[in-house]
Amino acid sequence: MNTYLSPLSRAAGIAGCSLVALSVTAPLANTAHATGVLAGTLIENTATATYQSGSTTGSVTSNKVTVKVDELLDVAVATLSTAPATATSEPAVLIYSVTNSGNGPEAFNLAADPKTSGNGFDGTIKSVVLDSNSNGVYDPGVDTVLTAGALATPVLAPDKSTKVFVLVDLPAGATDAQTSQVRLTATAQTGSGTPGTSFSGKGEGGGDAVVGLTTASANSLAALIASLANISLSKSATILDPFGTAKPVPGAIVTYSLAAKITGSGTLDGLHVIDTIPDGTTYVPGSLKLDSAALTDGVDGDAGVGGASGIDVTLGKITGGTTKTVAFSVKIN
Template identity: 45%
Template sequence: MILAGLSFAIATPCHAAGVTAGSLIESTATASYDSAGGRGTVSSNRIALKVDEVIDLAVTSLDSGPVGLSGSTAVLAFSLVNTGNGPEAMRLSTRAVAGSDFEPVVQAIAIDSNGNGVFDEGVDQLIQPGAATPEIAPDGSLRVFVIAEASGAAADGQQGRVTLLAEAVTGTGSPGVSLAGQGSAGVDAVIGSSGGRAQANGTLVIQSATVSIAKSASISDPFGGSEPVPGAFVTMTLNTQVSGSGTVTDLVVTSPVPVGTRYVESSLTLDGVALSDIADTDSGSVNKDLVEVRLGNLAGGASRAIVYRLQIQ
């Protein structure tokens, strides 16, 4: 049959997997009938079509929203699904997204080798940009991590987006394009509706925190006044404020005991609660030279009041 000037469009299904590439679809029929010789039977020939491989994939972000970047790096998670009907390896790469507040720097791409849903450095397989994943079975999926850091002096709350791009190793192109003999089991590969490539964006948001300490002193002298004379007591207040969307970790506030004063024993409090002077299970400790309070992790918006007394010598 000659069909010059015509073009054929092979179906480009958008549903997942389906019958496996390389398998056969066979059709046959049997019949029975009455004739002069009685009841007869007959079977048809058996005809078979081979199923080509459809190259299709999908990428989606697994993060429910922007991923906070409060340390040096953050991990973006993606799902890469082989929606074709043959095993397929996918090349992975990342792209910057125009219009971001800052351009994240991608340190690594990895696949969740141990399948525990989180990035395990030294365990999960790293994929160099442009390199391919292992083959993914039809309807199979891989969790992919993109480990990124901020660039420049990104400020608290600024967002940076990263695109994870996956491309089928067998080929990409316009949907319906056939790649002769390049499918699994030697069948033709047909580019599916995805074009053999898929991508999704992940977003980082800077979560920094700053600490400010306002130190104040009030004096009570032995004569009922507020003069800094020997014997006067000085009440020191350290109002510690954390601001920003991030969290400070292991925050320790120290304040030296000034020369010419002495710390008044058992006068240390945190938010009105007494702390012992010795280094023990509570967060405070004092020696003759230094007052120390360990505040631990504090999120932006938190404040703590440290109060203690000194006596002027």
């Protein structure tokens, strides 16, 4: 009887035997990772043939085949801002996450682009910042501000993320409630391109680095909205003469009313209402008022100062939708 031997058996030098069983085992040096087997992992494979020849049984082991896993370059970028960030006199803070979705350690170059189709305005990128303490909140003086020419994440292990803040200033000419978007792009420092593009010897452990389905570059858009306030100041006067009528004769009292109307969704800071005493008149002491409440003339704890040179009322920080009225009186000389 002729006995058929598999190519593996022949390669192992077995002749004239009756083949009973053939098994192949493939132990891995590492378990599978969420992003796939880690780059640089050695996958080792050895086959075994068991046989019976007459009354003798035995086995033979093949040579070991080792494959080193190449590095796959992939990245994901997501916007973490659930609503448009507010841009006022302070920059808007946009929040993104950058995740290494490849199977090897990789750093990613960052680029923030404020020029997006459909924008009501194109903001000005003030800075790109890494969340140094990983609390998800922009902390000035704590988080790391990236410098021009070095806009990149640290090296991220597979499946690890970092949060990135993009600070955006409003341009001149932006109006209240206008919206805009900024695109953050992250690109693998090793390289990017068409999926399957290979960078010889650039992968972890000296293997190749291969571009994954994301092209090793990804981006996401985050929105901001302008929150601005505007002010209009109107001035009116009423007259009471010594005869009880409204004639502007010497001795008549002129009461000026200054209405500061703040509109828009934003806030005005450091607001003052200032006026001078007209020539030919004299300030009436104790006549200064804010929203009908009397103010003292001297420099003290209240908001007003009044005297021969004029009046100055500090309104401070005022939100849109507010009207503040300042009044004072003078006497015609």
